[in-house]
Amino acid sequence: MTTRPRPQKDRHQEILDAAARVITERGLAETRISDVAEAAGVSPGLILYYFESKDRLLSEALTYANDQFYLRMSREIRRIPSAKEQLQRLVDLSVPGYLPEYGRLDEWALWIEVWVRALRDPQMAKDREALDQRWRQSIADIIRAGQAASEFGPGDADELAMRIGSLIDGLAIQVIMNDSQVTPQRMHRAVWDVTARELGFDLEPAAT
């Protein structure tokens, strides 16, 4: 009770990581406890020792993975000084498969699993909303910063963030699905183009 806050945290995280990997690979529906155990290099029984049920494990793994994803992106963007370049970087990172070294296609696929699950699982619904809100928020923050620095034109930052974020979501789906019409490059151009128009700047630095 007293000194047990973080000792087993390792296992906890290891399992969540393993679960995220398995879900990415096999899909939520096809993920078995034994798969996660194998991926984590432990016995199936141990999984249920750390998580009270398969459902809880999978839910936690999904939010955990998306959280990590966000944190990684967020950390990187925070370093960049100019708002416009921050936004540019955010767009680059938001296009699945655009930067080869980053964000493999499958990571995005986890979002879709989250959505499906959120349709029925109230906890997941709540988590999803929080995740999305934070995402829109960071876009809005960049926009506000850019407006303050006169890099962008005026406009309701939250509204603009919603629009840009949603456009990204909608296009990302097609890209993840490997749609023959919607390639990463085409998505990138579209997003950046619309962003420029909505924020009222020119898009000289077209390529990255």
Next chain:
Amino acid sequence: MTTRPRPQKDRHQEILDAAARVITERGLAETRISDVAEAAGVSPGLILYYFESKDRLLSEALTYANDQFYLRMSREIRRIPSAKEQLQRLVDLSVPGYLPEYGRLDEWALWIEVWVRALRDPQMAKDREALDQRWRQSIADIIRAGQAASEFGPGDADELAMRIGSLIDGLAIQVIMNDSQVTPQRMHRAVWDVTARELGFDLEPAAT
């Protein structure tokens, strides 16, 4: 062999309809054959008499349902003479829950199930791409018609269709998820607003 083209088609469709209803209600993952049987008012065995496996049944049901959805919308829009009003109607119908009498929230949810499944099922991936392509196509057609009639400004209709369609998708997800920030009204305004700007017309008829 000779006179069997359509006699059992009834059952086939009845079952697909039932399956779509059950999936909408319970979610793909939780749908059992016996649920579909019950919903269709037949015995479980019969389901497997008409469909070679649960998987096939569910896949077919998903594409079938989305197909119906599209057909319904398409049929209605074709009646409208002006391109701008066609587009307006399309937007109205595309916002989940915007028109109370139409397109219940759950119908949209089927799309998400399609996406998840398409990630792993090649047949479903192919169907999904066809469905999406047709959808973008109809938007593009309206745009082209509007441009020909000088209702809209110039621009690559396919590109514009992709952008508008994707924005709709991205926003619709949030609305389906019941996001507290993204209400149907707000989505509607955003879509129509962006559409107006991209197509270069004014948005006097704001409300429907």
Next chain:
DNA sequence: CGCAGATTTGAACGGCGGGTCAAGCCGGCG
């Protein structure tokens, strides 16, 4: 009416996989 084939039923099978548990293991502490 009686037969053939298609349709429909529902009981039964079989495997899969989530969850349980009794038994070992291990590290620290007295």
Next chain:
DNA sequence: CGCCGGCTTGACCCGCCGTTCAAATCTGCG
């Protein structure tokens, strides 16, 4: 060194559900 409690194992249990199948029913036709 030996004990204690948390950690870990893997075999086992058990219900669920997709699928099969033999039998019942129905349909139209001669």
